[in-house]
Amino acid sequence: MSLLNEVWQAVKAIGTGMATVHKRVYEEAPTEFYPYVELDLPPVSVQSLALVENEDGTERCIVCLQCERACPSQVISIERHRNPEGKGFLIDRFDIDLVNCMYCSACVEACPVSSIVTIQDFELSTYDLHTLKADIDFLHEQARRSKKWYSPKLGVEIRTEDGRIEKAPPEMQPGGLAELLKPAAEEEES
Amino acid sequence: MSSTIGLEPVLGRSDEMIVNMGPQHPATHGVLRVVIGLEGERITRAVPHIGYLHRNHEKIEESRTYFQVVPFTDRMDYVSGTQNELPVVLAVEDLAGIEVPERAKMIRTMFFELFRIASHLVWMGTAMLDLGAITPFLYTFWDREIILGIVERTAGARMLPNYYTFGGVRRDLHPHFFKDVAEFLDHLEKRMPDYEHLVLENPIVHARTVGVGVLSKERAVARGVSGPVLRASGVAYDVRKAFPYDAYPEVEFEIPTSDAGDTYARFWVRFQEIYQSVKILRQLLEKTPKTGPFKGRAPARLKISGERYRAVENSRGELGVYVVGDGGDKPYRIKHRGAAFSNLQVIPDLFIGAKFSDAIAILSSLDPVFGEIDR
Numbered sequence: 427m428s429l430l431n432e433v434w435q436a437v438k439a440i441g442t443g444m445a446t447v448h449k450r451v452y453e454e455a456p457t458e459f460y461p462y463v464e465l466d467l468p469p470v471s472v473q474s475l476a477l478v479e480n481e482d483g484t485e486r487c488i489v490c491l492q493c494e495r496a497c498p499s500q501v502i503s504i505e506r507h508r509n510p511e512g513k514g515f516l517i518d519r520f521d522i523d524l525v526n527c528m529y530c531s532a533c534v535e536a537c538p539v540s541s542i543v544t545i546q547d548f549e550l551s552t553y554d555l556h557t558l559k560a561d562i563d564f565l566h567e568q569a570r571r572s573k574k575w576y577s578p579k580l581g582v583e584i585r586t587e588d589g590r591i592e593k594a595p596p597e598m599q600p601g602g603l604a605e606l607l608k609p610a611a612e613e614e615e616s
Numbered sequence: 617m618s619s620t621i622g623l624e625p626v627l628g629r630s631d632e633m634i635v636n637m638g639p640q641h642p643a644t645h646g647v648l649r650v651v652i653g654l655e656g657e658r659i660t661r662a663v664p665h666i667g668y669l670h671r672n673h674e675k676i677e678e679s680r681t682y683f684q685v686v687p688f689t690d691r692m693d694y695v696s697g698t699q700n701e702l703p704v705v706l707a708v709e710d711l712a713g714i715e716v717p718e719r720a721k722m723i724r725t726m727f728f729e730l731f732r733i734a735s736h737l738v739w740m741g742t743a744m745l746d747l748g749a750i751t752p753f754l755y756t757f758w759d760r761e762i763i764l765g766i767v768e769r770t771a772g773a774r775m776l777p778n779y780y781t782f783g784g785v786r787r788d789l790h791p792h793f794f795k796d797v798a799e800f801l802d803h804l805e806k807r808m809p810d811y812e813h814l815v816l817e818n819p820i821v822h823a824r825t826v827g828v829g830v831l832s833k834e835r836a837v838a839r840g841v842s843g844p845v846l847r848a849s850g851v852a853y854d855v856r857k858a859f860p861y862d863a864y865p866e867v868e869f870e871i872p873t874s875d876a877g878d879t880y881a882r883f884w885v886r887f888q889e890i891y892q893s894v895k896i897l898r899q900l901l902e903k904t905p906k907t908g909p910f911k912g913r914a915p916a917r918l919k920i921s922g923e924r925y926r927a928v929e930n931s932r933g934e935l936g937v938y939v940v941g942d943g944g945d946k947p948y949r950i951k952h953r954g955a956a957f958s959n960l961q962v963i964p965d966l967f968i969g970a971k972f973s974d975a976i977a978i979l980s981s982l983d984p985v986f987g988e989i990d991r
């Protein structure tokens with residue numbers, strides 16, 4: 427009797443398992459075809475760092491060293507000299523060791539002019555870690571390649587077709603909910 | 617005898633075999649090594665060794681400013697992301713007297729519970745993998761992927777978001793956050809019966825877990841375990857109820873407990889916790905204002921003196937931190953109290969006398985994460 431019972435239990439368990447698995451067979455597979463289909467990552471996603479230049483090709487960075495001070499991993503190293511004509515400083519060297527960077531985006535938050543930004547490009551896999559010791563040209567190139575980037579002060583910015591830099595529409599911004607809701611609220615009042 | 621540290625063969629007991637389980641054993645959830653004495657299939661002695669993932673968290677954090685400490689804490693219990701940041705943030709907020717807006721507290725709590733579900737889903741998959749079932753693992757990671765997507769859209773990273781900060785959170789919610797979470801909860805509620813069929817009601821799981829590795833109430837309290845392991849032994853202790861923080865006083869939920877104390881009870885308690893998390897999240901989705909402040913005023917440079925212990929209930933139990941400030945902008949001392957570390961102390965209690973294959977089931981029911989244990 428108990429043997430019969432056990433056999434019945436086993437059959438029932440296999441049946442339940444099969445039925446559960448069967449339900450899922452017809453669902454859409456969650457597989458990503460990454461290298462062939464580019465992923466559309468949210469604009470706030472931190473995948474890499476870049477140094478943005480202005481539209482006219484001048485440097486946005488004012489070399490204030492805030493990012494260097496803020497970095498918990500201490501991987502940013504900057505050297506600067508006084509600008510002989512006019513105010514401020516000029517960059518001698520701007521290196522980020524992207525191997526030891528932990529992509530916490532503390533530097534991006536510290537930057538007063540949104541020069542250092544986070545981008546969604548994650549094509550940095552390499553066999554040679556030395557290629558990830560990013561210098562200023564590397565960081566500029568990263569910015570030129572990317573279509574959108576994020577920094578807390580200016581929000582998400584996009585590069586338009588003709589090379590201009592614009593603020594992204596509210597639905598791309600984090601906290602864009604406030605801005606999306608605002609027009610509706612105003613209409614109700616009027 | 618370096619291969620059997622802590623467990624020397626006993627003279628005259630030639631029937632005992634000494635075996636290393638781990639650190640590369642796939643069922644040890646990372647890098648646990650247990651030196652086990654076996655008599656046939658019975659375990660006679662067990663000595664756990666940890667430290668293979670040691671990264672010196674506490675000392676590094678003492679040489680960083682308070683703002684720089686937070687991203688490091690993420691790397692402890694890497695399965696439950698933002699949950700690790702909260703104790704440090706709470707302790708420093710207490711010491712510096714920083715006010716947190718109500719909405720920020722609710723956002724924090726929502727992320728906290730999302731990560732609890734994510735962590736329990738990982739546990740469910742890996743525990744079943746240890747017992748020899750591959751399918752649940754694929755399903756749970758599929759669902760966890762949705763949570764990580766929601767988190768990434770707001771916080772900027774999937775596993776180690778560095779999202780909480782002193783006074784609130786770093787940035788406002790994504791415009792679709794409320795809709796995404798509501799959709800996910802509906803989806804999860806449809807999935808949960810499947811998981812119950814595959815895990816809790818499965819006769820093989822019953823055969824391997826019921827009555828295996830019984831941890832008595834007294835032993836659990838004496839060893840200082842917490843979280844689902846403690847509650848499965850019949851102690852209704854939960855930091856969320858005992859010392860409420862953030863938005864927990866405003867939501868209703870129960871503490872599921874079981875008196876059995878065996879491996880199955882620990883499985884069952886984690887399942888019930890997922891249901892409770894869903895309940896908390898649904899209440900918070902209702903209560904949280906859609907817009908409003910997400911961050912209070914915090915000074916750009918924190919100078920703190922005094923000491924403070926704050927604890928939270930993360931997916932594994934009581935995760936605490938003890939912060940001592942000496943008036944500078946760096947902590948004088950930071951001590952983390954890891955839940956998984958304390959839960960691991962019951963290994964000799966539960967292993968000795970069990971069969972070797974039961975040891976795997978017992979270990980998976982403790983749900984250790986070695987980032988946090990070794991720190």
Ligand code: SF4
Pocket residue numbers: 496497498499500501502522526527528529530531532533534
């Ligand atoms: S992301 Fe974090 S670790 Fe990386 S450079 Fe910036 S501050 Fe340093």
Ligand code: SF4
Pocket residue numbers: 486487488489490491492493494504536537538539540541542
């Ligand atoms: S914080 Fe910004 S402006 Fe200052 S040095 Fe860094 S990148 Fe340049």
